[in-house]
Amino acid sequence: MTCWKPPTPTPLSSQIPKAGSDNIKERRNxxxxxxxxxxxxxxxxxxxxxxxxxxxxxxxxxxxxxxxxxxxxxxxxxxxxxxxxxxxxxxxxxxxxxxxxxxxxxxxxxxxxxxxxxxxxxxxxxxxxxxxxxxxxxDYPYTKSSGKQYKYRMNDANPDRPLKIINQRLFDWAAKAGFPPGFFRESYFDHVTVYCMPEHADCNFSVFQDCTFAVCRISDARLDGTSIYGGEFHSCVIKDTIFFCASLADTHFYDSAIDRVSFQKAYLRRCNVLDCGLYSVNFLNTTLDGCSFGRVESRLIRNLHTATITQGGATEAECRQNRESIYKALRPEPPVQEADRRTPAPER
Incomplete structure (x- = not known):
């Protein structure tokens, strides 16, 4: 299957009014x-x-x-x-x-x-x-829902797949009232701090430009063909989620739990994972370009041997060193050999 790759969009932060200069609401006890x-x-x-x-x-x-x-x-x-x-x-x-x-x-x-x-x-x-x-x-599911539909401005960078534009103010309104159907799908999130998300969120073919996922529960979500540029996940729980054919660039994961997550055919470039737990993560045919994993707890890491681990602009020795450090950090499960796939003969 050919993965759809959206064009890198032009940031719209100068065109869209923000809810606050630092995207963080007034905090209260x-x-x-x-x-x-x-x-x-x-x-x-x-x-x-x-x-x-x-x-x-x-x-x-x-x-x-x-x-x-x-x-x-x-x-x-x-x-x-x-x-x-x-x-x-x-x-x-x-x-x-x-x-x-x-x-x-x-x-x-x-x-x-x-x-x-x-x-x-x-x-x-x-x-x-x-x-x-x-x-x-x-630790508890976000349960609010709403049938309300918003009037969206559109990003037409790709005429074949225009994206709804979501800024911080619109996200805050929807989070308070309940996200309407289709809110996360085929949307362009511009400098948004995402602090809640409904279960089973459909984020397919969306773009997250310079967004922060802050102490957010991302559960049973689909991010097929999704692009995340300049993103950060901190103190998140990401579980039962699929990043199929997703593109992540300059995106970092800190202090998060990544559990039963698939990065099949995803492309990760200059992404760092630090102080995280990775459990039952699938890297089938993933590309890891200039990525690093530090101080991680890992188990049941699958199909890392099928991943392309490289480092743009680096020497062959540097690429080999990067690959070795990733294997040392993730301690992947050994690949299944053909002999292991055979169905055992019935006992006589």
Whole structure:
């Protein structure tokens, strides 16, 4: 089957009004949220919590802020030259990968920052609360639906397959009211932060230009022929999802779980996967061009031996080194030999 490859579209960010300069809504303490915010009440273990999907900062960005305040307050123990090390350690705490708790980290930050950074530390606390809350509701399916249809502007870069234009404001409206049928299919998402998605979402033949998937549940979705340029997935759960013949360029996955996902015949160029879990991932006839996998937990990686692993502009030795590092990180299942495919003879 020949994979459809859409032309690289021209970014429309200068033409489409944005909901906010940073695409992130005003954040509020979850305990202060009310039903006036379009929230629904979930019943969970005898209690209730409010379904309030919103874009939140990634733990990596929060960790950078915390690292900065620690460096300014205690440069001896947190030298700026060790910024990358500090950010990684703080991010591990925020993600629950460390023996140290978030409370102890915040206590140290408050002690060292004192009154000078009190306002900034308060903002960091709010960011952490918002992240933790969004991660909590990420484990539950998005259930809102709507029959409402929107009037879309169209991207006619490919006359044979015009795409609906989705900006942040339109996405926020639809997320609050419920996504109408066909919202994600054959659409052009321009600089959108995607923080919720319905189960079984049909994203076929869509384009995501410079989009961020933030603490988002992507479950049983189809992304056949989909293109993702300059994207980022952080703290996402991606499961039972197919990226058949998809194109991903300069797209990065951080702190995410990728479970029972197929990249069959997909083309990934300059994509990085860092601090993620990959479970039962299929790379049948995938192209990995200049991609890297770091600090990943992997099991049941299938058909990696059929993938084309290359690195544009690199020497043969560099390509071989890249291939070896990917195999070392992913530890794929051994390919099934023809002898293994034979049906065993019945016992006599």
């Amino acid at each position: 979850p305990s202060q949220l009310g039903t006036d915010y379009g929230a629904a009440i979930y019943h969970h273990k005898g209690g209730t919590f409010i379904e309030n999907y919103q874009a939140v900062r990634s733990t990596r960005e929060i960790a950078k802020s915390i690292a900065y305040y620690l460096e300014m307050s205690d440069p001896v123990n947190y030298p700026p030259s060790d910024r990358a090390k500090t950010v990684r350690a703080v991010n591990d705490i925020l993600q629950g990968r460390s023996d140290r708790t978030v409370d102890s980290l915040l206590a140290e930050l408050a002690e060292k920052g004192g009154s000078y950074y009190a306002g900034e530390i308060k903002g960091v606390r709010r960011d952490i609360m918002d992240f933790q809350y969004q991660r909590l509701i990420r």
